[in-house]
Each structure stands twice: as structure tokens, then as C-alpha cells.
Amino acid sequence: MNPIEWKVTAQEGNARTGILRTRRSEIETPVFMPVGTQGTVKGVRFEWLEAEMDARVILGNTYHLFLRPGVEIIRAVGGLHKFSAWNRSLLTDSGGFQVFSLAGLRKITEEGVHFQSHLDGSARFLGPETAMAAQAVLGSDIAMLFDECPPAGCGREYAQKSLALTQRWAVRARAWIDAHQPRCDNGQRQLHFGIVQGSVFQDLREQAAHELVPLEFDGYAIGGVSVGESEADMLNVISWTTPLLPPHKPRYAMGVGTPPQLLEMIARGVDMFDCVLPTRVARNGAAFTTQGLINLRNKRFERDEVPIDPVGGTCSACAGFSRAYLRHLIKAGEILGLRLLTLHNLHFYLRLMRQAREHLHAGSFRAFKDTFIATYNIPRPS
Amino acid sequence: MNPIEWKVTAQEGNARTGILRTRRSEIETPVFMPVGTQGTVKGVRFEWLEAEMDARVILGNTYHLFLRPGVEIIRAVGGLHKFSAWNRSLLTDSGGFQVFSLAGLRKITEEGVHFQSHLDGSARFLGPETAMAAQAVLGSDIAMLFDECPPAGCGREYAQKSLALTQRWAVRARAWIDAHQPRCDNGQRQLHFGIVQGSVFQDLREQAAHELVPLEFDGYAIGGVSVGESEADMLNVISWTTPLLPPHKPRYAMGVGTPPQLLEMIARGVDMFDCVLPTRVARNGAAFTTQGLINLRNKRFERDEVPIDPVGGTCSACAGFSRAYLRHLIKAGEILGLRLLTLHNLHFYLRLMRQAREHLHAGSFRAFKDTFIATYNIPRPS
Numbered sequence: 001m002n003p004i005e006w007k008v009t010a011q012e013g014n015a016r017t018g019i020l021r022t023r024r025s026e027i028e029t030p031v032f033m034p035v036g037t038q039g040t041v042k043g044v045r046f047e048w049l050e051a052e053m054d055a056r057v058i059l060g061n062t063y064h065l066f067l068r069p070g071v072e073i074i075r076a077v078g079g080l081h082k083f084s085a086w087n088r089s090l091l092t093d094s095g096g097f098q099v100f101s102l103a104g105l106r107k108i109t110e111e112g113v114h115f116q117s118h119l120d121g122s123a124r125f126l127g128p129e130t131a132m133a134a135q136a137v138l139g140s141d142i143a144m145l146f147d148e149c150p151p152a153g154c155g156r157e158y159a160q161k162s163l164a165l166t167q168r169w170a171v172r173a174r175a176w177i178d179a180h181q182p183r184c185d186n187g188q189r190q191l192h193f194g195i196v197q198g199s200v201f202q203d204l205r206e207q208a209a210h211e212l213v214p215l216e217f218d219g220y221a222i223g224g225v226s227v228g229e230s231e232a233d234m235l236n237v238i239s240w241t242t243p244l245l246p247p248h249k250p251r252y253a254m255g256v257g258t259p260p261q262l263l264e265m266i267a268r269g270v271d272m273f274d275c276v277l278p279t280r281v282a283r284n285g286a287a288f289t290t291q292g293l294i295n296l297r298n299k300r301f302e303r304d305e306v307p308i309d310p311v312g313g314t315c316s317a318c319a320g321f322s323r324a325y326l327r328h329l330i331k332a333g334e335i336l337g338l339r340l341l342t343l344h345n346l347h348f349y350l351r352l353m354r355q356a357r358e359h360l361h362a363g364s365f366r367a368f369k370d371t372f373i374a375t376y377n378i379p380r381p382s
Numbered sequence: 383m384n385p386i387e388w389k390v391t392a393q394e395g396n397a398r399t400g401i402l403r404t405r406r407s408e409i410e411t412p413v414f415m416p417v418g419t420q421g422t423v424k425g426v427r428f429e430w431l432e433a434e435m436d437a438r439v440i441l442g443n444t445y446h447l448f449l450r451p452g453v454e455i456i457r458a459v460g461g462l463h464k465f466s467a468w469n470r471s472l473l474t475d476s477g478g479f480q481v482f483s484l485a486g487l488r489k490i491t492e493e494g495v496h497f498q499s500h501l502d503g504s505a506r507f508l509g510p511e512t513a514m515a516a517q518a519v520l521g522s523d524i525a526m527l528f529d530e531c532p533p534a535g536c537g538r539e540y541a542q543k544s545l546a547l548t549q550r551w552a553v554r555a556r557a558w559i560d561a562h563q564p565r566c567d568n569g570q571r572q573l574h575f576g577i578v579q580g581s582v583f584q585d586l587r588e589q590a591a592h593e594l595v596p597l598e599f600d601g602y603a604i605g606g607v608s609v610g611e612s613e614a615d616m617l618n619v620i621s622w623t624t625p626l627l628p629p630h631k632p633r634y635a636m637g638v639g640t641p642p643q644l645l646e647m648i649a650r651g652v653d654m655f656d657c658v659l660p661t662r663v664a665r666n667g668a669a670f671t672t673q674g675l676i677n678l679r680n681k682r683f684e685r686d687e688v689p690i691d692p693v694g695g696t697c698s699a700c701a702g703f704s705r706a707y708l709r710h711l712i713k714a715g716e717i718l719g720l721r722l723l724t725l726h727n728l729h730f731y732l733r734l735m736r737q738a739r740e741h742l743h744a745g746s747f748r749a750f751k752d753t754f755i756a757t758y759n760i761p762r763p764s
Contacts, residue, residue, distance in 0.1 A: 040711060040718040047698075069684070069710045076685050077706050085702045302451070303458050316429075320467045324459050328451045329422060335717055336422040 004218040005187060006250055010361045014242065014269040017360040020219075020250050022141035023188045024081075025088040027056040029250060029271040030356050032262070032349045033091060035279060037061045038068070039084040042279050043335075043342030046086050052316055052343070053350045057089035057141075059274045062134050063098035066126070067117050071137050079139030091274070092140035094131040096147045097223075097255070108148065110165070128169040129176045136180065136190065144221065145173045147195045152228030159199035166197050167211050174215045191218040193252060199224055200233045202240045209244035220245045221252040222270070235264055242269035259288060259352055260376055263369040266356050273353075278345035285330040287341050288348040289313070292376050296341070301327045308344050315347035386600040387569060388632055392743045396624065396651040399742040402632055404523035405570050406463075407470040409438040411632060411653040412738050414644070414731045415473060417661060419443045420450070421466040424661050425717075425724030428468050434698060434725070435732045439471035439523075441656045444516050445480035448508070449499050453519050461521030473656075474522035476513040478529045479605075479637075490530065492547070510551040511558045518562065518572065526603065527555045529577040534610030541581035548579045549593050556597045573600040575634060581606055582615045584622045591626035602627045603634040604652070617646055624651035641670060641734055642758055645751040648738055655735075660727035665720050667712040670730040671695070674758050678723070683709045690726050697729035 005021035020027040034041045034049060036058045041049060049055040060080060065071070077083045080090060099106050099113045106115035112127020126134075131146035147166040150159050177192055194217035198204030212220065222241050225234045238253060245251050252272035253265050262273055278288065285297040290312035294301075307318035308326065317326075317340040329337030352372075359368040387403035402409040416423045416431060418440045423431060431437040442462060447453070459465045462472060481488050481495045488497035494509020508516075513528035529548040532541050559574055576599035580586030594602065604623050607616045620635060627633050634654035635647050644655055660670065667679045672694035676683075689700035690708065699708075699722040711719030734754075741750040 038710075038714045038716055039707070040716050043717065045718065045721070064714075068714055069706070073685055073706065073710075077687055077704065083704070083707050083710075085707070303455055305459055322459060322465070324451070324455065325421070325465050325467070328420070328455075328465075332420045332446075332450055334420055334422050335425065335721075336427065339427070339717075 004191060004249060006219075006248065008247070010363075012360050012363055012365045013267065015266050015356075015360055015365050016269065016271065017357045018250070018271065020271075021187065022057075022089045022191060024090070024141050025056045027089055028357055030262075030266045030353050030360075031057060031272050032353045033057050033059045033272065033274040034346050034349075035059045035061075035274055035276050036084075036086070036090075038064045039080060041342075041346075043282060043339050044279075044346060046084070048316075048343060049346070050088070053347050055088070055346075055350060057091055058086065060090055060092045060138065060140060061095070061098065062092050062131060062138065063095035063126075065092075065138060066095055066134050067119055067124070071134050075137045079137070081139055089142070090138075090140045091142040092135045092138050092144065093254075094135065094144045094146040095126050096131065096144075097149050099126055100149055108165070110168075112146070112169075128172040132173055132176050132192075133180070140190065142191045142193060142219070145170055145192065145194050145217070147197055147223055149197065149224050149227065150199050152200070152233075154199060156199075156201055156204075159197075159201055159204055163197050163199075163204050163208055166195070167208065170194055170212060170215060174217075193217055193219040193221050193250075195221045195223040195254070196241055196245070197224045198237075200229055200237060202236075205237060205241050206244060209241055213244070213246060217249075219250040219252060219272075221254050221272075223254045225253060226256045226275075231261065234261070235268070238265050238268045238270060245269075259349070260373045262349075262352065263356065263372060267366070267369060275349075278349050279342050282341035282345050283338050285337070285341065287326075288345050290372075290375060296323060296327045296330055296337075298327075308341075309348070312348075312351075313344070314351065315344050317341070317344040317347075386573060386631060388601075388630065390629070392745075394742050394745055394747045395649065397648050397738075397742055397747050398651065398653065399739045400632070400653065402653075403569065404439075404471045404573060406472070406523050407438050409471055410739055412644075412648045412735050412742075413439060413654050414735045415439050415441045415654065415656040416728050416731075417441050417443075417656055417658050418466070418468070418472075420446045421462060423724075423728075425664060425721050426661075426728060428466070430698075430725060431728070432470070435729050437470070437728075437732060439473055440468065442472055442474045442520065442522060443477070443480065444474050444513060444520065445477035445508075447474075447520060448477060448516050449501055449506070453516050457519045461519070463521055471524070472520075472522040473524040474517045474520050474526065475636075476517065476526045476528040477508050478513065478526075479531050481508055482531055490547070492550075494528070494551075510554040514555055514558050514574075515562070522572065524573045524575060524601070527552055527574065527576050527599070529579055529605055531579065531606050531609065532581050534582070534615075536581055538581075538583055538586075541579075541583055541586055545579050545581075545586050545590055548577070549590065552576055552594060552597060556599075575599055575601040575603050575632075577603045577605040577636070578623055578627070579606045580619075582611055582619060584618075587619060587623050588626060591623055595626070595628060599631075601632040601634060601654075603636050603654075605636045607635060608638045608657075613643065616643070617650070620647050620650045620652060627651075641731070642755045644731075644734065645738065645754060649748070649751060657731075660731050661724050664723035664727050667719070667723065669708075669723050670727050672754075672757060678705060678709045678712055678719075680709075690723075691730070694730075694733075695726070696733065697726050699723070699726040699729075 008018040135143035289309035304323035359365040390400040517525035671691035686705035741747040
């Protein structure tokens with residue numbers, strides 16, 4: 001079998017930095033993947049993602065693209081890369097997380113999930129095989145397995161039953177991949193990541209990891225985090241799980257988190273992240289700074305001539321514009337406001353990952369993390 | 383008096399091309415000015431306006447900026463250029479057009495217009511002097527006089543009375559300018575344009591021009607067009623008025639129009655234009671092409687792999703993306719869709735002006751205009 005092209009280049013405690021090579025680009029880890037739900041990253045053109053942030057990989061949502069424009073149209077126009085003109089690496093989720101969020105509109109069976117489209121109510125189906133097939137058509141470079149993501153506080157019995165289903169689906173996904181995607185093709189194949197579930201129960205997380213590792217996926221994600229549990233629970237899940245995953249394969253914490261959470265997870269051996277936070281808070285007028293989150297709607301910024309982040313800001317929004325102007329744009333409902341904030345926030349996340357990599361190479365990650373978190377205030381209303 | 387730096391470099395019939403120099407940039411005419419209502423051009427970053435379209439001048443709306451963020455904040459942060467980080471020429475309107483649109487919320491007096499803010503209902507006032515003073519604080523390079531713009535079909539009596547008021551206000555504006563803005567300062571001063579009103583009545587338009595010309599403004603606008611009158615009436619107003627305006631000063635048709643209308647007005651001696659059409663129709667999913675306006679929401683574009691304007695499209699939206707992708711973005715409500723369409727439409731307008739200039743230099747403008755209009759279909763629903 002052609003092993004995944006992944007090399008750890010420096011390590012400090014459990015934290016590590018490395019290089020993951022997909023068929024489309026080289027990705028330095030730890031990496032943050034901007035979320036491009038519907039074939040575009042909300043609020044920022046791919047040109048800026050490449051030129052200003054040097055983003056190497058973004059995430060696409062199978063559920064959304066499966067419904068609109070639909071897999072057949074993406075197939076007809078030659079795949080999601082060609083459709084959206086993104087030429088670097090693309091990771092797609094399986095759609096599982098979204099269909100399970102459709103409470104009342106979906107029915108889970110052994111076969112997969114029957115659900116109603118939130119767009120037109122039409123009856124649709126996704127299962128372990130169809131999710132892999134859809135991602136093959138999308139042409140992502142990293143495809144995620146179809147799993148059930150149980151909600152926080154689901155209870156042990158539900159978590160156990162749910163995990164068992166996720167594990168059976170993983171076996172079916174492995175079979176589908178082996179039948180449809182030959183593994184030995186000189187780095188040109190799609191990579192496939194398994195997902196460790198098990199809610200907040202240590203023994204279930206351990207069981208999940210032990211069963212998934214022999215199935216030899218190319219990387220492993222930790223799912224079911226940041227779904228409503230406490231931060232302590234979340235970090236515990238990460239601490240339990242990473243040591244059980246193969247060190248020579250990348251680890252991906254799905255859907256997290258705040259800047260301090262990302263650093264805490266890197267310290268626990270996580271390599272990859274995605275989160276809607278930087279793009280979503282931008283739409284509410286909020287910006288990440290080295291001193292914490294600020295909301296530019298606040299009247300105290302009305303005549304503030306300094307950039308968003310006067311200490312750590314190095315993006316073009318900080319270089320060109322004052323808080324007073326950004327506040328004006330946001331108050332006036334001008335989309336330039338959300339665009340500049342989105343750019344700034346994504347830039348903040350990607351720079352944080354770059355700093356983490358640099359400090360890992362220098363052996364100073366621990367000190368960097370502690371200083372950053374001490375300076376950074378937990379998000380506060382303003 | 384320091385004359386305006388304006389030079390006609392080629393002429394064909396009544397049409398002409400020239401170079402207008404403001405204190406901030408050189409503007410080649412005929413020119414289209416993108417509308418930047420609230421300190422930003424909706425849907426496009428200034429960087430793209432400069433780099434991709436080479437826009438030399440944009441328009442700002444005094445009314446909107448007067449209300450939000452307010453003249454005092456703009457003054458505190460050093461003017462609209464510094465606030466918005468636009469470094470090229472800026473033309474501001476006087477706010478007159480907007481306050482007269484506030485039917486029921488405004489009262490016209492000899493002194494000026496008392497009105498209620500559409501944002502918070504507060505009592506505000508704009509008159510010929512306050513409008514000039516506000517524009518001086520905004521720091522625009524070309525400021526427009528405060529006029530009354532009568533609606534289409536207002537009748538001769540109203541038009542006559544309204545015009546008389548506009549003319550008295552012009553005399554007061556001239557006095558304010560002479561008192562506050564010395565005219566001899568080596569090209570560093572703000573320019574001031576008078577506005578010819580008179581509705582669709584030829585003798586009123588003639589009277590307006592004859593009275594305004596001796597007041598020696600730096601340029602002359604034709605206002606009160608595209609306010610609901612027929613296209614024939616609109617072009618008649620232009621035909622009557624341009625011959626009465628000084629040939630050595632620029633002429634500006636306010637708030638027009640479709641691509642064919644712009645070419646018809648250039649043929650009648652107009653040099654400058656502004657219009658919300660390219661940005662506004664973009665927000666509805668429509669795009670200008672050399673074959674007319676198309677609406678990308680149309681199902682026939684679902685799998686259409688060609689660019690927006692396969693014949694004449696030279697913008698980065700045409701270079702990078704298919705109609706199928708744009709349709710997907712618009713249907714999915716992604717702002718990238720409106721951004722790419724805005725970029726495309728503004729690029730279309732600015733390229734049309736560049737083509738007009740090139741054909742005027744080559745002496746082939748008439749042929750270009752006739753061919754363009756014959757090929758271009760009048761906007762159609764789709």
C-alpha cells in the first residue's frame with residue numbers, strides 16, 4: 001500500500017510540526033483550514049487566501065454541495081476544484097454532521113440516513129458508501145468517513161450504540177474505498193480519514209481508536225468535540241485519544257475552536273483544524289486580536305484611528321484601515337466591513353498556526369503557547 | 383483665476399476625449415465613476431478598482447456620509463480619503479438628490495432643506511452653504527452644488543419655480559466658495575461643478591445654462607435626467623444642453639445610464655457619468671455582456687461552462703469562473719456571487735469608456751457606437 005506522504009519535522013512534548021503532501025499541495029502542519037461550505041469561503045476570494053494568507057488547504061461541505069448545485073452538476077463541470085477555481089488542497093467532510101443536525105427531518109437506519117433537504121424538502125439519502133462516492137466526484141484531496149456525531153449530554157447508552165454504528169459504517173467505507181479507489185497510485189489518489197467518536201467517555205474513545213487504526217485510514221480525526229460539552233471535557237477527549245492514534249499519520253480535530261483551544265490541542269498532538277468561528281464572528285462585527293476578541297460595533301471605536309489589532313495585525317485590513325472606518329462599514333451594513341473582518345480573522349488563525357510551527361521548530365512552543373494564552377482574553381461581550 | 387486643468391485631446395463630431403487633472407489624479411474622459419455611497423463601492427475592494435479596472439475617480443454621497451458616520455467624525459479622522467483609504471480622485475454629490483427623495487420627511491425653504499434622517503428621525507438641515515462646507519470637510523476633489531432635482535412629470539410651473547430656487551442657491555454657493563476656498567492655489571484646490579436643471583423644458587434648460595455659465599464653475603453637470611422621463615426626453619435634454627456649456631470645461635450627466643445611453647450621450651458631448659446600475663443589478667444576479675444584460679439566476683446557465691461574457695469579457699471574473707459556478711453562488715446566497723458580478727459589471731462599464739476613448743482618438747467612435755448598440759440588446763427579463 002502506498003503510505004500517506006506525511007513527515008514530522010520537529011516535535012516538542014506531544015506537539016509536532018510536519019509536512020503533509022496531497023496530490024495537489026504541500027501542507028505544513030499544524031494547519032487551520034478555512035471553511036468553504038458551498039464552494040466558496042464566505043467573505044474572501046480565493047486569490048486573497050492564496051496570496052495574502054498562503055492557505056494550502058480549505059474545507060468543503062459535502063452535504064451542502066450534494067444538495068446544491070448537486071453532485072451531477074459538479075461531475076458535469078469537472079469537479080469542485082475546476083468549478084470553484086481553487087487549485088490547492090481540499091478536504092471534504094462526509095455530510096454526516098449536517099444530516100444529524102436535521103433533527104426531525106432525518107431517520108437513521110443501519111443502511112445510512114434518510115433525510116429531507118432543508119432547501120426543498122425532497123427525500124435524500126446519505127450512507128457510508130454514497131458519502132464516499134459523492135466526495136470522489138467532488139474530487140477532494142482528503143475525504144472524511146461518514147459517521148454519526150452524537151450530541152453533548154447524550155448519555156453513555158446512546159453514545160455506545162451510536163459508536164457501534166459509526167464503526168460498522170467505517171468497515172463499509174473501507175470496503176468501498178478498496179473496491180473503488182486503488183491505494184497504490186503514486187500520490188495521485190484521494191486520501192481518506194477515519195473519525196474517532198465516543199462522546200465524553202474515555203473507554204469508548206479508546207475502543208473507537210483501537211478498532212479504527214487497523215483499518216488503516218490515511219489520517220484520523222477526532223469528531224464529536226465542540227458540540228456543547230465543557231472545554232475541560234473537550235481537552236480530555238483530545239488528551240485520551242491522540243496517544244492512541246498512529247504517530248506517523250496526521251490527526252485532525254474537527255470543528256474547533258478558539259485560538260487558545262487550538263494551541264492547547266497542538267500541545268496534545270493535534271495537527272489539523274477547521275472552524276467556522278473566524279468567518280462567523282466576522283459577520284457579527286467581531287475581530288480576533290492578540291488581546292482577545294473585540295466587537296467593532298462598540299461605540300468606543302467610533303473615532304479610533306488604530307488598526308484592528310495594533311499589536312499583532314499584519315493583514316491588509318490592518319495595514320490599510322482604522323477601527324473607525326471598519327465600525328462605520330459594519331454599522332452601515334456594507335459588505336466590505338465583513339469582508340475585511342473575515343480576511344483579518346482568517347489571517348489571524350493562519351498566522352497563529354504559522355507561529356506555532358515556527359516555535360515548534362525552535363523548541364519554544366510551550367513558552368509561546370503560555371504567553372499567548374495569558375495575553376489573550378477569553379471572548380467577552382462588548 | 384486658476385483655470386481647471388482640462389484638455390480635449392481628440393474630438394469626433396460633438397464627442398470628445400480629454401484629460402482632467404484634479405489635485406489627486408489624472409482622469410481620462412469619457413469616464414464612468416463607480417458609486418461609493420457610504421465610503422466604499424458596494425461589492426468591490428478599492429484595490430481591485432485600482433489594479434484591475436484602473437478607476438481614476440469614484441463618487442461619494444454627501445447625504446449618507448453626513449448622517450453616518452457624520453461630518454465631525456470624518457473631520458476627526460482626517461477626511462474621507464484617509465478614512466476609506468481611497469487615494470485617487472473623489473467626486474461628492476451635494477446631498478440634494480437624496481434629501482428631495484425623502485418625500486414627506488423634508489421641507490424645502492428658501493434657506494435650504496429641513497429633513498429628518500432616515501436612520502434615526504433626527505432633524506437635519508442641508509442648504510447651499512452647508513452642502514459645500516460638508517464636502518470641503520469630506521475633502522472630495524470635485525464637489526457638486528446643492529440643487530433641487532424636480533421629478534419627471536412635475537409640470538412646467540413647478541419646474542420653473544424649482545429652477546429659480548436652484549439658480550439662487552447657485553449664486554449663494556458661488557459666494558460661499560469665493561469666501562472659503564481661494565481659487566488660485568496651483569491645482570491643489572477642490573473643484574466645483576454647477577448643475578443645470580430645468581426638467582424636460584428646452585427653454586428652462588437654456589435659461590439654466592445661460593445663468594450658470596457666467597458663475598464660472600469648474601465644470602457643469604446635467605441633472606434631473608433618468609428620473610423617470612422617457613429615453614427620448616432624456617437624450618433631448620442632453621442634446622439641448624451640451625452646446626450651451628463651455629467647451630473647455632467638462633460635462634457630467636448625473637446618474638445615467640445603460641451602456642447604449644452612455645454612448646449616445648458621449649456622442650452628444652458628455653464627458654463624465656455615474657450610475658448605480660452596474661452595482662445594483664449585480665446584487666440581483668444580473669451581468670452586462672456585449673450581447674446585453676443576462677440574469678444568471680436563469681436555469682439555462684446551470685451547466686454553462688463559459689464565462690459571463692464569452693465575447694467581450696476580460697475581467698478576472700470572466701477569466702476564472704463559469705456561468706454555472708456564478709449561478710450556484712447566487713442561488714446559494716453567497717456574497718462571492720455578487721462580488722464577482724459587481725466586479726464584472728464595473729469592469730464592463732469602465733472598459734466601455736476606455737473603448738470609447740480609443741475610438742475617439744482613432745476617429746472611429748461613430749462606427750463603434752453604432753455597432754455596439756446594434757449588437758447589444760436592450761435589457762430583457764430572463
